[in-house]
Amino acid sequence: MEKSIKISVLVLLCAFLLMAGMLMHNEDMPDSTPMDDYFIENGQVQTGSNNIVAAIVFDYRGLDTLGEASVLFGAATGVLIALGVKKSG
Amino acid sequence: MSPIVKNVAVVLVIPITMFGLYIILHGHLTPGGGFPGGAIMASLVVLFFVAFGKEWAKKINKGILFFGESFGLALFGLLAFLGLGTSFFHNFLANSDSLFGMSIPFGANSGFLWSGGIIPLMNIAVGLEVFAALSIIAVVMFLENGKVMFSEKENNVGGKK
Numbered sequence: 001m002e003k004s005i006k007i008s009v010l011v012l013l014c015a016f017l018l019m020a021g022m023l024m025h026n027e028d029m030p031d032s033t034p035m036d037d038y039f040i041e042n043g044q045v046q047t048g049s050n051n052i053v054a055a056i057v058f059d060y061r062g063l064d065t066l067g068e069a070s071v072l073f074g075a076a077t078g079v080l081i082a083l084g085v086k087k088s089g
Numbered sequence: 090m091s092p093i094v095k096n097v098a099v100v101l102v103i104p105i106t107m108f109g110l111y112i113i114l115h116g117h118l119t120p121g122g123g124f125p126g127g128a129i130m131a132s133l134v135v136l137f138f139v140a141f142g143k144e145w146a147k148k149i150n151k152g153i154l155f156f157g158e159s160f161g162l163a164l165f166g167l168l169a170f171l172g173l174g175t176s177f178f179h180n181f182l183a184n185s186d187s188l189f190g191m192s193i194p195f196g197a198n199s200g201f202l203w204s205g206g207i208i209p210l211m212n213i214a215v216g217l218e219v220f221a222a223l224s225i226i227a228v229v230m231f232l233e234n235g236k237v238m239f240s241e242k243e244n245n246v247g248g249k250k
Contacts, residue, residue: 044195044196045184045192045193045194045195046180046183047183047205047206047208048117048183048191048193048204048205048206048208049117049118049204049205049206049208050117050118050193050199050204051116051117051118051120053120053122054116054117054122054205054212055117055208058116058122058207058208058211058212059180059207059208062169062178062211063177063178065165065211065215066165066166066169066178068124069161069162069165069215069218069219070162072222073158073159073162073218073222075222075226076158076221076222076223076225076226079225079226079229079230080155080225080229083229083230
């Protein structure tokens with residue numbers, strides 16, 4: 001009984017999210033692309049990097065990558081704190 | 090593990106290290122970069138743990154790994170701050186005709202290793218950090234509760250009897 005309630009709630013939630021996602025995307029008009037065009041046209045020459053992904057990740061959106069590296073640093077430090085540190089005495 | 094696995098693991102050191110360094114150093118030319126390259130090199134540590142077991146993992150100097158992790162992140166932040174004359178994360182080395190400052194033409198070309206400004210340097214920093222961080226996570230989680238993390242002489246409070 002409980003299981004069927006849970007499953008029905010899950011199905012309803014999935015249907016709601018699917019409908020919301022479909023409604024959110026406006027299919028008549030394309031997404032605005034001036035930023036993409038700017039990166040494609042100028043990214044290679046401005047940064048000297050042939051890999052546009054690297055140019056965006058490490059240069060234009062470097063702050064995101066700093067956060068990403070900080071998250072990894074925090075993960076390793078958290079593992080050390082949780083599992084690796086011993087108190088003396 | 091059997092001697093076959095151990096020997097193959099030792100033989101695989103050179104190709105895995107070479108591939109990881111290639112992915113890191115060519116991050117601004119080909120798909121890849123610091124994150125996947127560091128993960129590839131960290132897989133070597135996992136492979137050695139599988140092959141040689143706990144006794145080998147206890148010999149790893151975690152201090153060096155932790156220093157590498159911190160140093161990578163600090164280098165990354167420092168490179169970001171060095172461009173502060175214009176803006177945070179400004180690529181001050183690109184197209185400057187100095188080291189890493191080679192300019193490349195627009196369009197499809199094979200590119201140069203000495204281009205990209207601070208992007209290759211940041212790839213190296215991130216690769217070092219990811220390699221050290223994933224190695225620390227793998228080693229600490231493999232060793233049971235990380236009990237042998239720092240020194241084996243101290244008493245373990247809160248651990249197993």
